[in-house]
Amino acid sequence: MRALTAVAVAVVTGMVLLSPPPAAADRSGRGAGGPAQAPAVRDPVDAPDLQQIFAEAARAHGVPESVLLGVSYLQSRWDLNAGRPSTAAGFGPMHLTDAAALAASAHHHSRADADPRGDDARPAKTVRRPAAAPRIDASLRTLERAAELTGETRERLRTDPVANINGGAALLADYQKRLGAPLDDDPGQWYGAVARYSGASEADAAKAFADEVYAVIAEGVERVTADGSLVRLPARPDVRPRREWLKRLGLRTPRRGRVECPRSLSCEWIPAPYRELEDGGYGNHDRSDRPRNQKIEYIVIHDTETLYEPTLDLVRDPAYVSWHYTLRSRDGHIAQHVKIKDVAWHAGNWYVNAKAIGLEHEGFLAQGGAWYTEAMYRTSAKLVRYLARRYRIPLDRAHILGHDNVPGTLPSTVQGMHEDPGPYWDWAHYFDLLGAPLRGNGGPNAGSVMILPDYEHHRPYYNGCDAADPEAPCPPHGSSAVWLHTAPSHDAPLVKDIGKHPTGESLYSVYDHSARASAGQRYAVADRLGEWTAIWYLGQKAWFHNPPDAPTAVPSRGLVVTPRPGLDSVPVYGRAYPEPTAYPPGVPVQEIVPLQYTFPAGQSYTLGLTAQGEYYRAVTFDPSEHVVVRGKLKYYQIQFGHRVMFVRADDVSVSFS
Incomplete structure (x- = not known):
């Protein structure tokens, strides 16, 4: 038995190896390279x-x-x-x-967040999560x-x-x-x-x-x-x-109230306050009447970046922001805070917020804890399956979004958008639990692919997990994401994201999604060369390692869009707002502003859903003054980068590839 223990400890402490970045680049990945070669992953023999x-x-x-x-x-x-x-x-x-070990070792990501409302029709609401170590459950x-x-x-x-x-x-x-x-x-x-x-x-x-x-x-x-x-x-x-x-x-019976939750799950009602504030504003969500006045299209997956109890403290603050549900890690227990009919402030994009349900999962993108419990994955999947069935939301990655897939609304907001739940969220396992497994279709030469690495054994290089040394490599860990390069080589630079890094390079940081594609996302194929596949990504050709003996993507035929003949390029948008003539008197027109990216002729992007221009005007405490503006302008949601974005239907042609 002791010999077995020694072997087990050897496995725990270092049997999976990662290649370090090359000497030519600094350790943050800001140089031209990154890992000098494919991350070497060796499964333990013993x-x-x-x-x-x-x-x-x-x-x-x-x-x-x-x-x-x-x-x-x-x-x-x-x-x-x-x-x-x-x-x-x-x-x-x-x-x-x-708890003592977590309190001693965990550090918590704290920063000035992007406006969770994502609504430039009212003054920006900047919030900051507390940097102090939160109290930890004594149990x-x-x-x-x-x-x-x-x-x-x-x-x-x-x-x-x-x-x-x-x-x-x-x-x-x-x-x-x-x-x-x-x-x-x-x-x-x-x-x-x-x-x-x-x-x-x-x-x-x-x-x-x-x-x-x-x-x-x-x-x-x-x-x-x-x-x-x-x-x-x-x-x-x-x-x-x-x-x-x-x-x-002898356990307590929580206040279930009128929670919107399957009876088989443990859910309680811990309301987010809807209250006027002394400064004339109000919080921390908007009253509405969904889905009667607006179709619910999305479920957005977040992580809390703090522990469960402090998360509840935050959502109970009327001056803070809100989301619909919080899920506890150790057992999957659920607290609901906002009725589904109402609009919570969580995604950083008002168009998405108005059409989304937000789920916060106790956890950290990279810090404090290295993994999410199966209990929470399973509870979350049961809740999402229930909500998707009730509101007719398709179970795919065009509708089940990570917070890191939600687009910025304007060029000025793209850089600050959030990056949770990050590359360690196991999307493939999650969709298995949803009863909608991520699968390919079509032959090896299909015109589009779905990213689908083997999570357990796909362990790419990341840094940024250690607050004391943010440029140090993260510990080996399964990942749902692949790195995207400018050429078919691990030595090639990462592709650039001009919205995330207007003047710099993409980073190998676990917090930087600007050169990554994630499990379940579909992309149009741009090229193939040996063990490498190129996709169209943010207006450029992006290469990822996709060897036949360890594929990181599968064929996935479906609808794609290309610029209409005669157009050199088409604009992309972070929201699907209606045309100016759709606004009734007294409702200010929301300008349709393209993002800073280019979608040029000759490129294709996969189509996720069709949207009609819509804007929910809700800037007052009195919901009777709220207005839903619907137009005739038609949009397509596309997988343009790591985040989804929108193009006008009149600007593109649709085909099956």
Whole structure:
């Protein structure tokens, strides 16, 4: 067993290697290069036998192996995560939480944000998230209790899979004993201990977590982890969860109110205030009547860049901004703040805000936690599936956007747009959970492709994860994004984004999306050469490594747009506003301003959706004064760069490629 532990620690501490940037460029990637060659990724040859470790830990502590595997899968999908904490301070396959470690190591991204409203019809609203370390939930201390139960050090519980899995098994056994429940071979008898393992203080959240664990046990699952270990949980549809044990936990019942949420999920109503302010303004959202007066087109995925409790403090501030839902990392619990019929201030683009639902996920793009829990991914996917079905929103990457896919409204706002959830959000897994897997169609010479790297083994170079040394390489980590170069070579410079960097180069920073394409996004093919594919991107040819034995994109035929014959180029826009003649008297005309990019003849971009010009005038506290202006001007939403943008339908031709 000790030999196995040594191997496991070797895996955790360095079996995956990244190439450093070349000497010719500084470490920020501001020079002409970046990584001197393809990031070298080596899967561990001697991966730990996690199946054996789980089996031995289950026997040692009298926990049914299916329960131990099910709990671990719902937290970490059995990944070791290289000894780094989750967004809820959880370590290792069993997600043992250590609030003290997170408080000591986490730093929080704080900056003056772009106006979350994105509405230049009223004075800009600049907000700043607090830079001070937020308070951390006192319940995040299971690693400390596991150390007491097993005699292991905290460091081993964080980094050694044997210690970590034994610590989790010891906790489950301890919870079972404290409940007065039998140390039974029947997995169903462990329902109360599983619910307790969630760390939830709400009965609904503990129940939802336990129910999802037992759903995994019933269905079974098999997976090769990111560290190369094959783990199987055989299906046990015969297991009957004994939910009566939940009552003994004595948890609170949250205020569910009129939440818009599936009954199977744990949701509570924590309202964002709609209130007039002393300065004559109001906050922190706009009353509306969607979808009756405006079709809801988008669901926008955010991360909080702080922890759950401080996030709730922010959204309860009438002088701050708002979003519709916040999701907690450790168990997927949901708080709803704004009714879907109302417009929250979150996306930084007023046109998108007026037609979107915003979801904030507890976590950090790169800081504090290195991974999102499976519990939160699953809860989020169930919520989005429910909302998409209710409001007829297609489940694709033209409608399910990251905050980093929302365009700037004007040339002046492009540079400040947000970049969450970033390259570590696993879009392919998320869409699997949505029941809409990202798949290709068409042959190898299809005219468009969908970006789709193997998240687990695709580990490109990034920097910017360490506040103390922002130019240092980020730790190896799976990624949903690919780097885009000016030529088919890893030595070639990254393509430029004149909106993000008007006078400079794109960066290899985890916070800079200006030369990246992400999983699920579709692009028109510009060229192919050997192991490289070029796409049209921000008005230029952009190359990414796409070898046949490890593809990072799949064929994806669909509609594309090109400039109409006779036009040298067409403008692109950050919003689809109506023509001036559509505005009624008393409603100021919103100028249709093109962004700074060029869409020249000879290039093609994929079409995501069709939009009719629309503007929601809402600048007063009294919603009876709000007006929806609809025009006849027709737009197409296209995948123009990392962000979506719009072109006028009259300016382009549509074809299937």
